[in-house]
Structure formats: structure tokens, C-alpha cells
Amino acid sequence: QSARLHSACANKRRTREMCRRLLLLLVLATALLAAVHAAPPTAPKPTRSSSQHTAGSLAAPTPNPPLVTEFVSSSVFRIRRQPIPDKPPFTVFTFTGRVWSDDVNKRQLVVRKYDMHSGFSMYQKLLTGGDEPYIWMNGRCLNYTMPYASPFALYNLATLQGQAEVDGRQCNLYNVFIGALNYSIAVEQKTNYPVAMEIVIESEDLTRVYYSNSYGSDLEPVSSFNPSLFTKPQLCYDEQLCEEGGVEDMLFWRLHPHDTITLVNKNVADLLGDAQFVCQVATGMRPSNDTILSTFQVTVNTTWGLYSPCNGGECIGGSARLVGREAAEGVKWRGGQCDANDDIGSWYSLPGTAQCAEDEGVGGSCAWKLHHLAKSVSIDCLRERGLLPACADDIRRGNGTFSSSGGVMLAAMQSTDPLHGGCPHVYASARPAPAARS
Secondary structure, three states: OHHHHHHHHHHOOOOHHHHHHHHHHHHHHHHOOOOOOOOOOOOOOOOOOOOEEOOOOOOOOOOOOOOOOEEEEEEEEEEEEEOOOOOOOEEEEEEEEEEEEEOOOOEEEEEEEEEOOOOOEEEEEEEEEOOOOEEEEOOEEEOOOOOOOOOOHHHHHOEEEEEEEEOOEEEEEEEEEEOOEEEEEEEEOOOOOEEEEEEEEEOOOOOEEEEEEEEOOOOEEOOOOOHHHHOOOHHHHOOOOOOOOOEEEEEEEEEEOOOOOOOOOEEEEOHHHHHHHHHHHHOOOOOOOOOEEEEEEEEEEOOOEEOOOEEOOEEOOOOOOOOEEEEHHHOOHHHHOOOOOOOOOEEEEEOHHHEOOOOOOOOOOOOEEEEEEEEEEEHHHHHHOOHHHHHHHHHHHOOOOOHHHHHHHHHHHHOOOHHHOOOOOOOOOOOOOOOOOO
16 A cells, blocks of 8 residues: 555655655554554544644644553454445455554554454564564564654544543544545544554545554553563564575466566466455456456476565565465465466565576576566457456355456467457567676
């Protein structure tokens, strides 16, 4: 969602520093925090004119009562999307778990579970801030650099809008608009505990993404935490490799912007793995500016390392010297790093630090080398060949296997004849020069 907030900030002419702060708040206060129901229908909706701030005017008229920000509580975190203006939003993710909020010492621990429609479950333990932040997921650990950003920072910029009962508790309702960002929080009147928060990001086309957090009635204030709560697991210090493999030529799939073909510090997938991602983009479940689907012939060392999410030209958290691998969405135990994943497909990370130079062979000091770009087609052509109905079939089936949509993608790559489901080449040349080793 960072790209959407970048765009929104640019459209609202926010300063670069303001947008950087809002992005940091959004990522750490929603993706890593526990929690949130949207406020119930009985709560009055604030109007945009009630509390607005600009980059040059970030100060609430009067101080709000001090908020309790050191506590332990059950929690629910939900992401909803409204891809069509004036239509009801739909829920994309719901996580349930427990949160240890230590705002005073600038750290937060979340333990939560997500049951996926495909029948898989995702277990997560995340520490943001502190001395050694990390994210543990389904038996593997990724090392992230996650500076703490308080999820409650915007509370002091918000103004009181009214009172309402939220989850059985009498609350004061606060709200503030900052550019395209709308922040609301419900605070219990008698305790000053946070009860529910919601961040809404509105894009230039008036579509919205809702990030909601709620804290349970079992919320308890904590003046000091047991330090062992925030200790990084030993697994995070291990290399977490699969058994030694050989060198193979593989066909990788990648959905990308029209002007970005490089594989350096990028994520790729096999056919089934990318079909799931392509369907999320094509149906609007995952906002993206990716418009081209490409296949690449790549030689790789199949001693699989830990998968790294690669964004903004950087792969973080996983193996730096090997190709990273996981099942699509990382839903299996240890992310499916060493499993066959024939049922749902695999995702891969190609760190620049593991790329081979032109005069190097794969398997020594490097782990992957691009041979050539095989073919590129537009996502518009895939839609014309029946991608959306195929995605709907796969989603309706609910087992995590995107074989129908994968069949549409495969036919598009195998032919240019529309009668056989083929799509034309997007680029004039199918053999771009390999990117330089980073």
C-alpha cells in the first residue's frame, strides 16, 4: 500500500518529509500492529471539515487526555478494500491474536493467526522497534530493520467528534484528516484505553483501503514488561537453508511495470505461484501498477535459501547469497521453503548479491544468472483471453490452486494466435541485455 500513499501524497502536494512520516506510520501501525474492527454503525461519522491538518499545520487545538499506551490485550487486525466508489468494501485479511504495546520504550510485540480461504493458516510473531526487530512466520524467521513508529502518534493531532458505545464500552471518538489519510480512534472514557483505530487511505480515483485495529475488553495496563518477551528467537540467527541442490535451468514468471524488466533484487514465481499473484492484481484485490507478464529463462543453484520480500530495489530479511524460495503467500510450515509446492506453486527472491557476473558459472560464489527473457504479454490481453473468469473459478474452488488462471497464462505465452489463447509479444526484442551485477 506504500505506493498508493506515495501517489496520494503527491496528489495532495504534501512535503516529502511529511509523506515519509505518514508512510512509516502506516506500515508499522497497520501491517505490524494487532487489531481492529471498524467502529459500529452507531458511532457518528466525522465530516472532513471537522478536523483537517496540512503539512504546515500539524497541531491539535487543545491537548487530548493522556492515552494509555503500555498494555497487553487480545486484538483483531483487518484490511478491507473498496475498489469501486460508493460500493461496500470487502475484507481482504483478518488476523486475530494478542499484542504487547510498549509505546514508552518504543517497541511492540504481536502474536497472531490468520486462517486463509484456501484452508491454510498463517501464524506470525512480530517485533517492531527494540534492539533486534524480527518477524517469525510459520516456523521461519526473517530479520528486518523496523524502527518503531507509534500507532498512537496521530491521536494528539485528532479532535473530539463525539461519544458512542464501541464493543460494549463508552468511548470518546477522535478524528483527523491529513491529505488523503483519515485517522480515527475510539478511546474508553473511564480508562483512556484505546478501543479501536482505523486508517483510511483514499486514492485519486476515490477508491479506498481501510486498515482497522481493535483491542479486546481484556486490555490491561502494564507498567513494566518481562524483558524475555522481546527476546529474538534463536532461529533468527540460523541460516535456515534447504538441503544442498544442483544447478538447473528454470522458467520464472514475473508481473511487472512496462518499463522495468530487470530481475535484480526482484521476486519471481513459477506458473502456479504467479497465477495467484496475477489474479490478485487483475481482480483489484492487490493494488498495483504492474501491467506486463513476462517469462525468463534463469539458471539457478537449487540450494534454496530463505525467501526475501523484494521491494524498491531491495530484498530484505532472507538469504543474501542464495535464491530464496517459499510456497505462494508463504502459507506452509517454514513457508514451504523446501517443499515441492506442486499444489499452490512457489515464489522466489533473486538478491543482487547472489547474481552471477557474465563470466561466472552458477554454483560457486553466486546463485543465479539470467539467460534470456522468453516472452512478455500485457495483462489486458490476458483479460481478453478469459483471465478474470478463470480467477473467479480458482478463488471459488478455495483450495489455493490457481490452475484455471494458470492455464490462461500458459496459453498466452505459448502462442500469438488468439484462437489458441495466445497473446502478442509486448517488446520488440525478447533478449534484453542482462542487468549488471549489483
